[in-house]
Amino acid sequence: MSAAPAPAAVPLPRLGHAGSDWALRHMPLLATTVRRHAAALVGRRVAMCLHVEPKTAALVALLREAGAEITLTGSPGTTQDDTADALRATGTTVHGRRGDGPAEHRRNIDRVLECDPHLLLDNGGDLTVAALAALDGGGLHELIGGTEETTTGGLRIRELPAPPPFPVVVINDSRLKLLVENEYGVGQSVVQGFMNATNLMLPGSRATVVGYGPCGLGTARTLARLGARVAVAETDPYRALEAVMHGHEVGDLATLLPRTRLLFLATGHPGVIGAGELDALADGAIIAGVGHQPWELDSGALAARTASVVRYGSAGDERAVHRLHDGRELTVLAGTRMINLTAAKGNPIQAMDLGLTLQARSLAAVATLPLAPGAQPLPAEADREIAADLLTHLTA
Numbered sequence: 143m144s145a146a147p148a149p150a151a152v153p154l155p156r157l158g159h160a161g162s163d164w165a166l167r168h169m170p171l172l173a174t175t176v177r178r179h180a181a182a183l184v185g186r187r188v189a190m191c192l193h194v195e196p197k198t199a200a201l202v203a204l205l206r207e208a209g210a211e212i213t214l215t216g217s218p219g220t221t222q223d224d225t226a227d228a229l230r231a232t233g234t235t236v237h238g239r240r241g242d243g244p245a246e247h248r249r250n251i252d253r254v255l256e257c258d259p260h261l262l263l264d265n266g267g268d269l270t271v272a273a274l275a276a277l278d279g280g281g282l283h284e285l286i287g288g289t290e291e292t293t294t295g296g297l298r299i300r301e302l303p304a305p306p307p308f309p310v311v312v313i314n315d316s317r318l319k320l321l322v323e324n325e326y327g328v329g330q331s332v333v334q335g336f337m338n339a340t341n342l343m344l345p346g347s348r349a350t351v352v353g354y355g356p357c358g359l360g361t362a363r364t365l366a367r368l369g370a371r372v373a374v375a376e377t378d379p380y381r382a383l384e385a386v387m388h389g390h391e392v393g394d395l396a397t398l399l400p401r402t403r404l405l406f407l408a409t410g411h412p413g414v415i416g417a418g419e420l421d422a423l424a425d426g427a428i429i430a431g432v433g434h435q436p437w438e439l440d441s442g443a444l445a446a447r448t449a450s451v452v453r454y455g456s457a458g459d460e461r462a463v464h465r466l467h468d469g470r471e472l473t474v475l476a477g478t479r480m481i482n483l484t485a486a487k488g489n490p491i492q493a494m495d496l497g498l499t500l501q502a503r504s505l506a507a508v509a510t511l512p513l514a515p516g517a518q519p520l521p522a523e524a525d526r527e528i529a530a531d532l533l534t535h536l537t538a
């Protein structure tokens with residue numbers, strides 16, 4: 143049975159950074175959980191690869207309060223430099239800046255691992271894969287195990303030729319996370335990011351969402367509630383059926399793309415929009431990424447069709463208008479990196495309160511429980527503990 147939430151009277155750590163301190167005030171579940179499991183975290187060196195933004199800063203502040211030592215880098219293109227600077231000012235080692243490309247990102251990952259971690263907290267699998275290489279090279283003697291935030295990273299770890307010789311708790315395996323964060327949090331923040339990036343009106347617009355997992359479902363629902371005419375392309379017949387039941391038009395890409403004005407990519411798979419799909423897409427379409435990697439649009443196929451590009455905005459959140467050889471124009475937002483992170487403030491705070499609580503609870507489980515090696519969900523008892531706490535907070 144879970145303990146009562148930490149009393150509000152216990153002061154929260156302060157980072158002196160408005161966004162992070164605001165986030166911390168609205169993450170009661172995280173504060174409760176980290177404080178309850180502080181004994182498992184004290185003295186642990188934690189290497190982290192997670193979007194460097196205020197909710198992550200709140201997690202770092204609470205883990206440090208519990209006595210853990212944190213070294214952090216972000217995912218390329220999503221680091222918020224002011225948040226990174228605030229963390230550095232309070233003594234956390236943070237590698238990387240917003241404009242970093244893939245090569246700098248790989249270097250940042252290697253530098254994070256130089257802390258000789260006990261625990262890894264990963265988002266996308268890069269840190270785990272680099273840790274496996276370091277282990278092969280005879281390093282990381284004190285590594286106990288890690289966590290992985292995303293579906294994409296979980297798949298990557300499960301598809302490795304040999305499973306990691308240490309436990310990796312995959313946060314996205316939690317039913318609780320899929321419901322609260324992916325469906326409701328991503329759904330809201332992706333649409334918010336799209337509106338921030340474009341300042342366009344949604345009512346009446348024809349939007350197509352590709353992929354109807356929790357992220358696509360939430361995106362489609364938010365778009366529809368704001369008046370967009372939503373269509374869904376989904377290869378899994380059960381999920382496609384669910385989209386029909388939710389009132390969306392469902393079809394294959396060949397049918398939907400010629401009528402698509404706004405295109406949201408939420409499959410997590412590479413090359414979903416390739417040459418044929420680009421040729422079918424309506425003139426004037428705008429493409430935004432939801433999935434973890436900016437690879438659902440085949441950038442090579444787009445480059446081959448592009449006669450000229452006009453770019454608006456700054457590196458990291460640019461709007462690139464491609465004029466194609468056939469005269470059509472297609473706009474790509476932020477190179478299809480996650481639009482809720484590039485053009486909005488990431489997922490809503492309460493959604494990340496839950497997601498990061500699952501992270502912190504998983505780190506404590508990895509540090510203390512005899513878990514089997516390889517990718518696995520958070521033990522059911524710990525998941526239930528958090529569900530009970532969330533219910534307490536939401537119904538208080």
Ligand SMILES: NC(=O)c1ccc[n+]([C@@H]2O[C@H](COP(=O)([O-])OP(=O)(O)OC[C@H]3O[C@@H](n4cnc5c(N)ncnc54)[C@H](O)[C@@H]3O)[C@@H](O)[C@H]2O)c1
Nearest residue numbers: 292293294353355356357375376377378409410433434480
């Ligand atoms: N933007 C964010 O903040 C955020 C947050 C969480 C997860 N994600 C990422 O979003 C992506 C989706 O997450 P999810 O939990 O919904 O994943 P999921 O795997 O549950 O859903 C993806 C869906 O896409 C479908 N699909 C695959 N290939 C397709 C194709 N060619 N055409 C049509 N449908 C296709 C699959 O059948 C599946 O139903 C992942 O990459 C995940 O890491 C992003």
